[in-house]
Amino acid sequence: MDITLPLGKERVSEIGQLLRPGKLFSVGEAAVHPGGVVANTGLAMKLFGGKVALAGKIGSDPFGDMIASAFARRGAERWLIRKEGETTSYTVALAVPGIDRILLNHPGANDTFSAEDLSHELLEGAALFHFGYPPLMRGMYENDGEGLLSVLKKARAAGAVTSLDLSMVDPDSGAGKADWKSILKKALPLVDIFVPSVEELCYMLDREKFESLRKKAGAGDICEFVDVEADLRPLAETCLEMGAKILLIKCGAPGLYYKTASAEDLAPISDALGLNKAGWAEKEGFEASYVPDRLLSGTGAGDTSIAAFLTALLKGCTPEACARYAAATGACCVSAYDALSGLKTFEELDAKIQNGWKKRESKGEA
Numbered sequence: 001m002d003i004t005l006p007l008g009k010e011r012v013s014e015i016g017q018l019l020r021p022g023k024l025f026s027v028g029e030a031a032v033h034p035g036g037v038v039a040n041t042g043l044a045m046k047l048f049g050g051k052v053a054l055a056g057k058i059g060s061d062p063f064g065d066m067i068a069s070a071f072a073r074r075g076a077e078r079w080l081i082r083k084e085g086e087t088t089s090y091t092v093a094l095a096v097p098g099i100d101r102i103l104l105n106h107p108g109a110n111d112t113f114s115a116e117d118l119s120h121e122l123l124e125g126a127a128l129f130h131f132g133y134p135p136l137m138r139g140m141y142e143n144d145g146e147g148l149l150s151v152l153k154k155a156r157a158a159g160a161v162t163s164l165d166l167s168m169v170d171p172d173s174g175a176g177k178a179d180w181k182s183i184l185k186k187a188l189p190l191v192d193i194f195v196p197s198v199e200e201l202c203y204m205l206d207r208e209k210f211e212s213l214r215k216k217a218g219a220g221d222i223c224e225f226v227d228v229e230a231d232l233r234p235l236a237e238t239c240l241e242m243g244a245k246i247l248l249i250k251c252g253a254p255g256l257y258y259k260t261a262s263a264e265d266l267a268p269i270s271d272a273l274g275l276n277k278a279g280w281a282e283k284e285g286f287e288a289s290y291v292p293d294r295l296l297s298g299t300g301a302g303d304t305s306i307a308a309f310l311t312a313l314l315k316g317c318t319p320e321a322c323a324r325y326a327a328a329t330g331a332c333c334v335s336a337y338d339a340l341s342g343l344k345t346f347e348e349l350d351a352k353i354q355n356g357w358k359k360r361e362s363k364g365e366a
Contacts, residue, residue, distance in 0.1 A: 002032070006297070036303075038054050039067075039339070041130060041132065056081070058081070060085060061088050079119075081109075089108035115153075123158035127160065144183060145183030161192045164195070165303070181205055221252055228257065232251070240261050253289055258323050260283045262282055280319055290330075300339020304330065304332075309326040328353060
């Protein structure tokens with residue numbers, strides 16, 4: 001469950017301007033919705049017209065009841081796994097005007113998720129298998145990522161193209177102490193489409209760069225200080241060298257960066273999905289964000305951007321069009337407190353773009 005608390009109406013530069021010990025602070029109405037990659041990316045893909053099966057593990061608590069009910073209303077409850085005696089994962093998102101949201105996460109039943117929870121019936125005939133948030137799932141990062149490898153191998157064995165999303169890591173948690181560079185080195189050869197954020201990627205692959213950017217940003221958003229040439233391209237080249245074929249790096253409010261492998265490396269994806277190798281091979285670009293009609297919360301913006309990117313890819317769009325739909329969807333998502341209410345269909349996005357939807361100033365050509 002995602003529980004979004006809107007804090008204040010005036011823009012601030014750091015959370016300390018709002019929250020202080022001993023102070024009573026009035027907040028807006030809490031928005032409570034199913035969240036995380038399964039709900040946000042999966043249900044958004046359904047909204048965009050995809051045929052999607054959603055698999056996740058929930059507990060036997062009230063949050064589990066709420067998720068099961070919400071999924072049932074959308075005809076998406078079949079593959080939910082309910083574990084008696086376990087709790088459901090939830091995230092409290094503090095939505096503060098002017099700064100990135102602050103997330104408080106309880107992993108719950110996600111910690112025990114494993115490849116055994118993915119049935120052969122579920123995977124049979126799947127064109128694409130999208131998996132998200134292994135840093136929030138203890139079974140995925142323990143033992144040097146053996147659980148994550150098992151999940152990806154099972155999806156590959158079923159014939160699915162694989163897609164992987166990450167999440168930010170609490171440095172003081174078990175996930176924060178895991179060797180993510182080693183885990184990704186083993187996992188990315190099994191990943192066709194890799195869709196992390198720049199913060200996640202920096203933390204996992206180049207800690208020195210991450211600390212440098214964090215110092216430069218101070219109390220601000222790291223994404224505003226990322227450079228295409230100095231930061232994004234080296235990270236992207238590392239990911240492609242490790243085995244990823246199509247890379248989309250979420251860069252928060254500034255936009256999205258993409259880079260793809262050679263036609264030879266893309267051949268398996270092309271064969272499975274009918275991807276135009278010539279149109280996708282060795283592409284690179286930065287897609288600046290569109291200016292949102294209003295800015296309420298970033299909850300789910302990355303997840304739904306990925307949903308748009310993957311759906312557009314499955315529909316046969318070019319990488320440029322996929323990135324454009326992803327950027328436009330992110331701008332729509334932040335106009336609501338939940339992940340789905342602000343979304344628009346691709347046809348509606350096309351019309352809005354053609355009518356001169358303003359974009360943020362780009363970080364430069366890639």
